[in-house]
Amino acid sequence: MLDRVITSGTFSLDGGTWDVDNNVWLVGDAREVVVIDAAHDAEAIARRVGGRQVRAIVCTHGHNDHINAAAELSRRTGSPIRLHPDDQVLWDQVYGSDVAYEPLADGEKIEVGGIELRVLHTPGHSPGAVCLHAPEAGALFSGDTLFKGGPGATGRSYSSFDTIIESIKKRLLVLPPETVVHTGHGDSTSIGVEAPHLDEWIARGH
Template identity: 85%
Template sequence: MLDKVITSGTFSLDGGTWDVDNNVWLVGDAREVVVIDAAHDAGAIAQRVGGRSVRAIVCTHAHNDHINAAADLARRTGAPIRLHPADQVLWEQVYGDEVAYEPLADGDKFEAGGIELQVLHTPGHAPGAVCLYAPEVGALFSGDTLFKGGPGATGRSYSSFDTIIASIRERLLMLPPETVVHTGHGDSTSIGAEAPHLEEWITRGH
């Protein structure tokens, strides 16, 4: 029902480049999956998909390390790429106007293998950042909005600390505390583990 591929590459923004490992999540069953954040290596992701059909390639945001394998994976699988259009400026930094995506919006739903994913627009790390909530399996795919230990980075262009804190407080911490948070990088956590630390993040952030 839930699978992960860790791919490695670089993240570049504002003239800097950093080495990163990304979590690519596959949600579905033995027949079909949704791929969340096609990062760095379309071949490795396609190998993990195997013979399953890909219903959609969903981008939690358009930083290059989360989308740089999306076009290749779409060509291999025939699946549509889905992205919140508020991240258009970041998308164009990678693909210009050569690769199209289908816009997604808050409240949209995806389904693969009997698992429903609900789109939560959670701006802050990027204007079009989203999380995907699967209530039946008690899971949240948070991209770079919420990590084990705090919110995603907001020190670069098109990001806002106050906005990401509002997104986490109003959209994520309202979820059941046992909800497992599967992140875009690093280890998973839970809503219950992170919720008590909101005020210290705010103090630290300012």
């Protein structure tokens, strides 16, 4: 079972602020879910969760627009927040030491509702960016690492274009081409649609 809540708010970094719409993904079954990227509106996310148990709130990275509802949702549901520790510097900008999370590790497997989510560390958009691969479901939750039309932005602090390209090339484009890519913003795509454009992205990025 896959569900999406679109929430709206702002993304702030390096002194700038931008309006954004975020995809919040719920993965699981009728009894339990994992929430991927609790953005902006804990109330809206909790309504969609309903009476199901939230096994974890998984953050694909630490930018404020992907974590700013995580603490409130955690308080409502009693569920742990999960984040790769390489994004500690971004976490601290939002929560400091007031809110704790449990560290994610590359290769870790998260089970929910009969679905296995495999954690892929894909730095570049941020140092601790991860994607979640559900091989049996043929799905990838890419956060801001890969979008319809190319890689995530790397023009701000703690990001690297060369690193995100390496992550996409070695960790994502090797997945089956039919894998559906559910992104942090905007429309979904697939590995097969995006893979042929790698060289174009490299040329454009440099």
